[in-house]
Amino acid sequence: MRFTKEHEWVRDQGDGTAFVGISNYAAEALGDVVYVELPEAGRVVKQGEAFGVVESVKAASDVYAPVDLEIIEGNPDLGNDPEAVNAVPESGAWFVRARIINPSQLEALMDCTAYEEFLGTL
Amino acid sequence: MPEPSLKTTVLHAHHVALGARMVPFAGYDMPVQYEGVVAEHRWTRASAGLFDVSHMGQARLHGEGAVATLEALTALDASRLKAGRQSYALLLNEQGGILDDWMVSRPDANGFFLVVNAACKDQDFRIIQENLRPDTQFEVLSDRALLALQGPEAKAVMAEVCPAATDLYFMDCGRFELLGERVIISRSGYTGEDGFEISIPNAKASELWDRLLAFEAVKPVGLGARDSLRLEAGMPLYGHEMDETCAPFEAGLGFGVAKTRLARGDVRGQARLAAQKAGALERTRVALRVLSGPPAREGARILSEDGTDIGLVTSGVPSPSLGYSIAMGYVPPAFAAMGTGLNIEVRGKSHPAEVTSLPFVAHSYHRKPKVQER
Structure with missing residues (x-):
């Protein structure tokens, strides 16, 4: 699993696809998630581009693509159960499954240890 | 830190x-x-x-001119506020626009105790100081x-x-x-x-x-x-549901304008307030229930069912008590009737909403029982 400074994670499935979500830290900071807006299948998003929105009681926040992605599907469960983002942000509450367009971009992201260290600086 | x-x-x-x-x-x-x-x-x-x-700002106003000072600045009938009672009051500008909303109390017969919004307190206290009537003492309780x-x-x-x-x-x-x-x-x-x-x-x-x-x-x-x-609870927040361009009746705050003051004809912005009370409103505050889609938040556009831009959301939140999103905003009176279907635009997409009544969640106040008629 790799992380961005914007607190997204990407889990490479090894078959050219990946799951993408937001980290425990991000979910905790957002508070109670009440709504998630996800992209259509087939959409291509560039690294750093907003592909979705997550809304808590307090505010709406963009979710950014950790690497260039072609969306395969949004997580169909989050529409009815946005609270899952607070419960299992780094597993079941993935936001999208996507094709990784440029695998070399993954290398530049933080691994778990580096992300933990990054969180320590915040 | x-x-x-x-x-x-x-x-x-x-x-x-x-x-x-x-x-x-x-x-x-x-x-x-x-x-x-x-x-x-x-x-x-x-x-x-x-x-x-x-x-929040706290202050004390007392002396012979305290009632006159309050009445010069707000639409409160301060002379009728009895010892032991509290009232909502609106600080108005000369055009009847709302500069702040206050809670004014008379904890005893000796004077008034004011609670004002934090963001407005410096302005409010300056205005009070500049408008003190003779024989009036004003003290900020910092x-x-x-x-x-x-x-x-x-x-x-x-x-x-x-x-x-x-x-x-x-x-x-x-x-x-x-x-x-x-x-x-x-x-x-x-x-x-x-x-x-x-x-x-x-x-x-x-x-x-x-x-x-x-x-x-x-x-x-x-x-x-x-x-x-x-x-x-359907309560307005200064800077959101009201500001200095907005007068009390369009904000649904007519209860903050004493009838006796309007009758006397000496409220700041009297002509505008009297016209608004008589029904001359260009826009009015409404309660909105979002029927589907994302929460409606401050600044979201309100559209009529045919897509015409008719107003703005001033506050909104996914209601923890009700399980759906609620909002307040301003629309022309023709769109303000209960049950009117509207749309709210969020991130470029329209989502259905309808006008409902305030408060969204019933108040649970400990009210004085009304005396039974015999």
Whole structure:
């Protein structure tokens, strides 16, 4: 699993696809998630581009693509159960499954240890 | 540590020690949440929430000219505010636009006690000072904290710390002794629940905060839930549902304009207020229920069903009590009837909403029983 400074994670499935979500830290900071807006299948998003929105009681926040992605599907469960983002942000509450367009971009992201260290600086 | 430019209330260290997330609000470093907005919101509706609202301005106005001073600036009939009572009041500009909303109390026969919005207090106090009538004394009470205890268990808690205050009914107020200190207590708040607001000298605020939190029924509640609670209760927030361009009747705040004052004809912005009361409104504040899609938030456009841009959302929140999103906003009166279908635009897409009635969640005030007619 790799992380961005914007607190997204990407889990490479090894078959050219990946799951993408937001980290425990991000979910905790957002508070109670009440709504998630996800992209259509087939959409291509560039690294750093907003592909979705997550809304808590307090505010709406963009979710950014950790690497260039072609969306395969949004997580169909989050529409009815946005609270899952607070419960299992780094597993079941993935936001999208996507094709990784440029695998070399993954290398530049933080691994778990580096992300933990990054969180320590915040 | 807060940014050095931010002010703090006397309870700041308590919030930090409780693990609150602190945010800048009206120039103060304030707790937005402790355990979480939804949990704190629900706790207030089910038990009792304790709020530090010491950032708000407190002041005393007394002397022969106090009534005249208040009446020169607000639409309150201050002469009819009896000792022991509290009233909502609107500070108006010369055009009848709203400069702030206040709670004005008469804790005893000697004068008035004012609570004003934190973001407006410097302006308000300057305006009062500039408009003081002869023989009037005005004193800003910067050495006092303000705590709000709100929710169905507030009365039982108050019965333990200041039993006499439980005799108050909604919108009553008085001076009491609490922890050996003279305090001002009113039976009111900003949540729609039964509850109390306690003005206490800074030196005793810590002790009162800890004493109240020692009750199992009481948990601290931050500004996040304060906002969702007031929205459910249909209460306007200055700078959102009203500002200086907006006059009381379009904001649905006609109850803040005394009939006797309009009849006397001496309210600031008299002509505009009289016209608005007679029905000349270009826009009016409405309650909106979002029927599907994302929450509607401040600044979202309100569209008619045929797609015409008709207004803006001024506040909105996913309601923790109701399980759907609620909002307030302004639309022309033709679109303000209960049940009117509208659309709200969020991130370029329209989502259906309908006009409903305020409050979204019924108030639970401890009102004085009406005398039965024989």
